[in-house]
Each structure stands twice: as C-alpha cells, then as structure tokens.
Amino acid sequence: MTIGDVARETGLPSKTLRYYEDIGLVRPHRLDNGYRTYDPVDLERLRFLKRARSLGFSIEECRSLIDLQDNPDRSNTEVRRLALAHIAALDEKILELAALRQALEHTVALCPGDGRPECAILEELSGEESRLDTRGKPSSPAACSQRS
Structure with missing residues (x-):
C-alpha cells in the first residue's frame, strides 16, 4: 500500500505517517524510487497508534505500548501500570x-x-x-x- 492508500485506510494524514516514520514508530519499506510501501503489519500498528493517541497517550507512551505489544514475554501488569499512570495524568489535567x-x-x-x-x-x-x-x-x- 502507498502512503495515500494508508492515509485513506487509517484516516491519518500523510504528514502524520511521515512523522511516525521519522521518529521510528513505523518503518515502511522503501522502493528503489523512494516511495514508501506499507504492509498489513504497518497498517495494524498505525491503527493502534491512532487509537492510543485518541485516548491521549503521548508519543513516548505510545512507544512504550508498542514495545510491550511487540514483546511476546510482556507482562500485562506493565501495560496496566502505564494505563493507570495515564488515567492519573488525565485526572490531574481535569483538575x-x-x-x-x-x-x-x-x-x-x-x-x-x-x-x-x-x-x-x-x-x-x-x-x-x-x-x-x-x-x-x-x-x-x-x-x-x-x-x-
């Protein structure tokens, strides 16, 4: 899939897709002509990022969540800890x-x-x-x- 296809499929702007690549959250493949191509795993990751960002997770929190998602030996305790810390930060912001x-x-x-x-x-x-x-x-x- 091209960046335009992925933008339409995920609802993320192309600029955001390029930014996520620049900071290493996604790594699309590059063709000889420099065009980006995305596979289904990239698409799944981008949907994950969109949802996490819509819940207010920061880029660094998203990076931690992705690292946990990619780790088959992860502990759901750590994922829960990150989510609870985010809830506490949201509560503080609400106040x-x-x-x-x-x-x-x-x-x-x-x-x-x-x-x-x-x-x-x-x-x-x-x-x-x-x-x-x-x-x-x-x-x-x-x-x-x-x-x-």
Whole structure:
C-alpha cells in the first residue's frame, strides 16, 4: 500500500505517517524510487497508534505500548501500570482545567457587560499579578470589592 492508500485506510494524514516514520514508530519499506510501501503489519500498528493517541497517550507512551505489544514475554501488569499512570495524568489535567474554568468564570463575573469601555476581564488579563490564585479563587476577600 502507498502512503495515500494508508492515509485513506487509517484516516491519518500523510504528514502524520511521515512523522511516525521519522521518529521510528513505523518503518515502511522503501522502493528503489523512494516511495514508501506499507504492509498489513504497518497498517495494524498505525491503527493502534491512532487509537492510543485518541485516548491521549503521548508519543513516548505510545512507544512504550508498542514495545510491550511487540514483546511476546510482556507482562500485562506493565501495560496496566502505564494505563493507570495515564488515567492519573488525565485526572490531574481535569483538575487543572476545572481550576482554569473557575478562575475565568470568576473574572467574567467581575465584568458587568454593560457596554462601557472599562472591562474587568481585560484588566485581569493585562495585570502583572492576578488577583486570583491558581485554584481560581480571589487571593483576598477585598479582590472582588476592588473590582466592583
């Protein structure tokens, strides 16, 4: 199969296929004219990568998963450990995103949206020091009243 065929078959852009080759995740065969050819094993690996990436696994995590997949003596304990570590990282990211959302909601609440040029949102984004801590709460009770 050519790179175009594989792109259509997997739904991965040709640029991604070339990148995966450049970093050694797949190794298509090269013809004398330099064209890449992919066999069914390559196609299976690319589908695996697409699914793993869609679940948020990093390139290095994918590399580890592929190494485990290629190792007939692998332990499913190691695969499970990698997946659980990824879940923990996702949970951490969810908490960070929730804190960002809360901080932004707080800042938006400071802006009356009444058509005047003064805007607490822009002031907050422009300020050297945010009046919000990393959890999205005012750093002091006076922070809200200073904005009103």
